[in-house]
Amino acid sequence: MNYLLLIYEDEKALHARDEKTRNQVFQEYGAFTASVRDGGQFVAGDALQPTSTATSVRVREGKTITTDGPFAETKEQLGGFYLVSAEDLDEAISLAARIPSARFGTIEVRPIWHYE
Amino acid sequence: MSTSAHELLHVVLKAERARILSSLIRTCGGDFDLAEEALHDAVVAAMMQWPRAGIPNTPGAWLLQTARHKAIDSMRRDQRARAKSSELGHTADLPGGKEEWTPIPYDMLRLIFTCCHPALNQEAQLALTLRTVAGLPTIEIARAFLVSEQTMAQRLVRAKRKIREAGIPYRVPARSEMPERLDAVLLVLYLLFNEGYSASSGEQVVRQELCAHAIHIARVLSELMPEEAEARGLLSLMLLQDSRRHARSDARGDLVLLRDQDRTLWNRAQIEEGLRLCNETGQLSPGGAYRIQAAIAAEHARAVEAKDTNWNQIARLYDELLQTRPTPVVALNHAVAVSMAYGAEEGLRLLGPLADDLDGYGPFHAARADFFRTLGRGPEAEDAYQRAIELATNDPERRFLEGRLREVRGTAIPRAR
Numbered sequence: 001m002n003y004l005l006l007i008y009e010d011e012k013a014l015h016a017r018d019e020k021t022r023n024q025v026f027q028e029y030g031a032f033t034a035s036v037r038d039g040g041q042f043v044a045g046d047a048l049q050p051t052s053t054a055t056s057v058r059v060r061e062g063k064t065i066t067t068d069g070p071f072a073e074t075k076e077q078l079g080g081f082y083l084v085s086a087e088d089l090d091e092a093i094s095l096a097a098r099i100p101s102a103r104f105g106t107i108e109v110r111p112i113w114h115y116e
Numbered sequence: 117m118s119t120s121a122h123e124l125l126h127v128v129l130k131a132e133r134a135r136i137l138s139s140l141i142r143t144c145g146g147d148f149d150l151a152e153e154a155l156h157d158a159v160v161a162a163m164m165q166w167p168r169a170g171i172p173n174t175p176g177a178w179l180l181q182t183a184r185h186k187a188i189d190s191m192r193r194d195q196r197a198r199a200k201s202s203e204l205g206h207t208a209d210l211p212g213g214k215e216e217w218t219p220i221p222y223d224m225l226r227l228i229f230t231c232c233h234p235a236l237n238q239e240a241q242l243a244l245t246l247r248t249v250a251g252l253p254t255i256e257i258a259r260a261f262l263v264s265e266q267t268m269a270q271r272l273v274r275a276k277r278k279i280r281e282a283g284i285p286y287r288v289p290a291r292s293e294m295p296e297r298l299d300a301v302l303l304v305l306y307l308l309f310n311e312g313y314s315a316s317s318g319e320q321v322v323r324q325e326l327c328a329h330a331i332h333i334a335r336v337l338s339e340l341m342p343e344e345a346e347a348r349g350l351l352s353l354m355l356l357q358d359s360r361r362h363a364r365s366d367a368r369g370d371l372v373l374l375r376d377q378d379r380t381l382w383n384r385a386q387i388e389e390g391l392r393l394c395n396e397t398g399q400l401s402p403g404g405a406y407r408i409q410a411a412i413a414a415e416h417a418r419a420v421e422a423k424d425t426n427w428n429q430i431a432r433l434y435d436e437l438l439q440t441r442p443t444p445v446v447a448l449n450h451a452v453a454v455s456m457a458y459g460a461e462e463g464l465r466l467l468g469p470l471a472d473d474l475d476g477y478g479p480f481h482a483a484r485a486d487f488f489r490t491l492g493r494g495p496e497a498e499d500a501y502q503r504a505i506e507l508a509t510n511d512p513e514r515r516f517l518e519g520r521l522r523e524v525r526g527t528a529i530p531r532a533r
Contacts, residue, residue, distance in 0.1 A: 001283045003283075086283075087285070088283045088284065088285035089233075089235055089282050089283045089284045089285065090284075090285050090287075090289070090293070092283070093235070094293075109282075111281060111282050111283055
């Protein structure tokens with residue numbers, strides 16, 4: 001099964017992080033990505049620009065409404081994702097737990113819709 | 117269908133439903149609904165065939181075998197099982213006559229751990245465990261949790277859908293996951309037990325059954341995982357608490373405190389089993405929270421009369437529990453035990469720091485009131501009893517506290533207010 005691992009973290013805390021920690025987390029991400037690639041679980045994954053760059057788009061009655069900012073104001077913001085292939089939810093959970101941001105924020109694990 | 121065949125079917129299902137189902141779910145690649153349907157079909161087949169062809173030698177094995185074939189047939193027909201059919205190689209060519217009917221402990225463990233998977237919310241875990249492991253009908257589960265049958269049915273449907281669609285695996289957790297996963301299972305069992313044990317609401321019969329089911333599943337778990345001392349600790353704790361069931365309330369349904377209970381009403385068989393388990397697991401250290409609580413319950417069980425209770429030992433055990441579970445409620449129980457062992461003055465001293473956390477908690481004020489009463493500090497006791505009465509959650513408890521308040525005042529107050 002494929003699972004999307006959505007990485008949520010408090011952006012403010014992220015920016016406030018010191019140089020040393022930031023480098024360390026960056027390296028941990030590198031190591032994690034390499035290990036899921038080697039394990040054959042990696043399908044896709046990337047980091048996102050902060051929510052200050054986000055734009056929300058809605059179409060209502062044929063009109064496109066474009067607004068600045070993310071869909072919802074929350075304490076933690078979507079900051080990146082991995083799309084992984086896992087045997088089951090337990091494997092997906094164990095991958096999610098290894099994402100460095102799991103220690104600071106929250107990883108949401110969502111199974112990908114399976115069309116038959 | 118003849119009465120005897122019908123009765124036998126009923127008995128077999130009651131005794132072996134969970135075992136059959138746990139194995140079937142594996143055959144069905146983790147699909148709970150499909151397994152339940154297949155079992156239902158097998159039961160219908162039994163009703164048709166047993167009276168005509170005779171009752172099979174091993175009725176449980178017959179039901180499992182028949183249900184397996186039904187499940188496999190339906191999976192072959194069913195589109196949604198196409199992906200899973202590759203896993204069917206080993207079950208598709210089942211031996212025709214003699215199905216192996218040895219205990220299948222691993223399937224029972226799979227079932228228990230899957231029902232209590234932390235990716236399911238707690239309500240769902242409780243409902244699913246009662247439905248599939250305990251085999252309780254949906255309507256009875258609904259009654260136990262004071263919701264409509266429809267609400268409970270939806271809860272079960274949602275839980276099973278999540279298992280299927282999120283890919284919750286049908287397996288026993290790996291060693292590394294075991295501590296967290298076992299904690300979740302034990303918590304579900306203890307919540308079920310407490311739901312049945314708390315006298316606050318609901319139908320008495322259903323509630324007693326909840327306790328019995330929680331104890332039964334804990335026993336299965338302890339037998340299948342003898343290396344997990346906390347599982348046996350929980351079983352011991354539940355047995356020792358349940359042993360006091362008949363002494364806990366009087367004819368009017370009012371709560372009877374431990375020290376006032378008629379100890380001849382305690383269930384000796386449960387006490388003996390509970391004490392034996394407690395002694396076995398007591399050797400293993402360090403003690404987990406359930407084992408420590410079992411040891412506390414065991415101290416009460418050992419006391420022939422309330423005055424024989426070894427409060428020094430109980431105070432020591434609560435101190436130990438406080439290290440593992442540093443919650444205000446445990447600290448309150450510790451204070452009460454200390455007051456029994458070393459006097460109300462000591463107890464009162466320990467309550468001081470808990471005032472902020474427990475100001476809205478009735479038992480805290482009841483304990484304070486009791487300490488003041490023992491120390492002869494009437495007015496303070498009166499205030500504390502009044503606060504406890506305001507916070508009481510059920511009538512028997514309120515009546516008890518009002519009785520105490522009257523005692524302290526030394527005058528009768530009108531019952532109705």
